[in-house]
Amino acid sequence: MSEFRLLGPVSVCDTAGGVIAPSGPKQRALLATLVLHAGQLLSVDRLVEELWGSTPPANAPNALQAHVARLRRLLPAPGHGWISTLPTGYLLAPGHASTDVARFTRLSGQGRAALPHDPGQAVQLLRRALSLWRGPALQDSRYGPLCTAEADRLEEGRLTALEALYEASLQCGRSIEITASLERLSADHPLRERFYDLLMLALYRGGRQAEALGVYERARRHLITTLGIEPGPALRARLEAILNHSPTLTPPPHPHPTNSPTTTVLADPEGTPGTPHRTSTPRSTGSTGTAYPAGSPPPGGCSGPADCSEAAWPPEPAGLDGLAGLDGLAELGRVTELGGWGGVAGLDGLAELRGVAELSGWSGPAGSAALAGELAQLRVRIEELAREQQDLLRRVQREQAAAR
Numbered sequence: 195m196s197e198f199r200l201l202g203p204v205s206v207c208d209t210a211g212g213v214i215a216p217s218g219p220k221q222r223a224l225l226a227t228l229v230l231h232a233g234q235l236l237s238v239d240r241l242v243e244e245l246w247g248s249t250p251p252a253n254a255p256n257a258l259q260a261h262v263a264r265l266r267r268l269l270p271a272p273g274h275g276w277i278s279t280l281p282t283g284y285l286l287a288p289g290h291a292s293t294d295v296a297r298f299t300r301l302s303g304q305g306r307a308a309l310p311h312d313p314g315q316a317v318q319l320l321r322r323a324l325s326l327w328r329g330p331a332l333q334d335s336r337y338g339p340l341c342t343a344e345a346d347r348l349e350e351g352r353l354t355a356l357e358a359l360y361e362a363s364l365q366c367g368r369s370i371e372i373t374a375s376l377e378r379l380s381a382d383h384p385l386r387e388r389f390y391d392l393l394m395l396a397l398y399r400g401g402r403q404a405e406a407l408g409v410y411e412r413a414r415r416h417l418i419t420t421l422g423i424e425p426g427p428a429l430r431a432r433l434e435a436i437l438n439h440s441p442t443l444t445p446p447p448h449p450h451p452t453n454s455p456t457t458t459v460l461a462d463p464e465g466t467p468g469t470p471h472r473t474s475t476p477r478s479t480g481s482t483g484t485a486y487p488a489g490s491p492p493p494g495g496c497s498g499p500a501d502c503s504e505a506a507w508p509p510e511p512a513g514l515d516g517l518a519g520l521d522g523l524a525e526l527g528r529v530t531e532l533g534g535w536g537g538v539a540g541l542d543g544l545a546e547l548r549g550v551a552e553l554s555g556w557s558g559p560a561g562s563a564a565l566a567g568e569l570a571q572l573r574v575r576i577e578e579l580a581r582e583q584q585d586l587l588r589r590v591q592r593e594q595a596a597a598r
Contacts, residue, residue: 196270196291198229201298201348202328204335208270216268220245223335224261228277228286229293230344237283244338294326295348301326302355309358313365320359327352357388364392367445369399380409384416387429394429398436398443406436407586424593437587 197207204222205215216222227236227244242254251257262284266277278285305319331348332341356379363372376393383389390413397406410433414425424430435443 198225198288198291198293199328200226200229201294201326201331203333206269214268214270216265218261218264219334219337221261221265221268223337223341224258225265226332226335227338227340228284229288230340232286232288235280235283235285240340241284244340247338298323298326298348298355299351302351302358305355305362306358309362309365313362316362317359317366320355320362323355324352324359353383353386357392360392360396364395364399365446369396369445372396373400373402380413384413385420387413387417387426390425391429391432394432394436395443399445403436404583407433407583411586430590433590437590 196209199205199207199213203215204226205213206225207213216225223245224241227241238255238258241258242250245258245261246254262277262279269276276286276288276291278287301319301323305316305323308316308319330345331352332345336342336345360372360376373393373396376389376396380386380389380393390409394406394409397403397409410425410429413429417423417425425433434440
């Protein structure tokens with residue numbers, strides 16, 4: 195079947211798998227508008243407003259008619275039968291042709307429905323749904339109110355699918371693998387509290403409690419600065435659960451999603467999907483670094499997305515480098531209990547817990563001096579983290595007391 199593609203640059207895939215993209219922006223906007231309202235009569239005035247806004251050309255109906263004629267010639271057979279000219283406007287009857295929007299809606303809905311009872315299946319369905327996106331919805335075709343409103347609605351659906359995907363991933367025990375993607379999403383969508391919430395949970399389950407608390411503080415500052423409001427009840431409840439080490443934060447006993455033994459899609463779920471690679475072992479790649487970079491349709495025509503049951507998950511750095519290592523040390527002592535970790539004895543205890551003596555083969559006077567310097571820096575940072583957590587705990591307690 196032919197397929198109209200709107201989740202990215204507007205185009206049409208014919209029955210042979212070829213991609214047909216209108217060359218002019220006005221024709222793309224016209225095609226998108228007709229497809230979005232397939233089966234509905236769109237008046238000439240409404241289409242003129244969609245294409246030219248408040249400054250239409252003097253011969254707008256004739257210009258619109260010319261665009262429709264060129265679009266008919268461009269569409270694959272039976273293109274002439276798809277667009278009908280009626281006395282008051284135009285109507286597109288797609289027949290058996292499908293749309294990527296319909297496939298995305300179906301797969302994402304199935305994924306959300308599977309989330310409560312089968313998070314592994316939900317991960318597979320949601321990643322397949324998100325792989326249909328090739329860029330912003332209706333890319334370069336948002337001239338009028340109809341396409342603009344639909345693009346906003348589709349983007350909201352994409353973000354909702356991403357939230358469900360990462361919730362399912364957390365239920366499958368993938369907290370470490372998804373942390374970097376959630377960091378990017380919370381930065382790209384700083385007013386969306388759900389991404390902060392999921393990121394805090396992922397960090398906590400990854401043994402990075404201090405960073406989880408820092409995420410709440412970052413969200414709070416941004417919301418107050420931008421909107422003048424405090425975080426909502428869900429985010430505040432997550433903060434209190436983390437401070438109290440609530441048992442509800444423990445991941446449920448669900449297995450990991452089933453990996454496809456033959457297919458790996460080299461992309462993050464919020465990135466542009468790559469070409470499927472046949473391999474016996476899932477490959478890991480780095481992040482795209484953006485919510486959804488604009489780009490051309492992936493190679494291979496339009497035969498439909500590959501089995502995106504499991505895309506590459508970028509591994510989280512290990513060891514003692516950066517804040518992750520410091521948080522690992524802090525978590526071993528449960529930062530709230532670090533008051534008894536002072537002095538050389540406390541540093542020796544941390545060194546013993548982490549097996550510092552085995553990290554780099556330090557030996558002799560020079561090695562001892564270097565080790566002492568590293569441990570001194572770790573102690574200073576841990577004490578800072580402990581103070582920050584205590585300050586945050588006291589502020590939360592004051593807010594709770596004021597709320598009562």
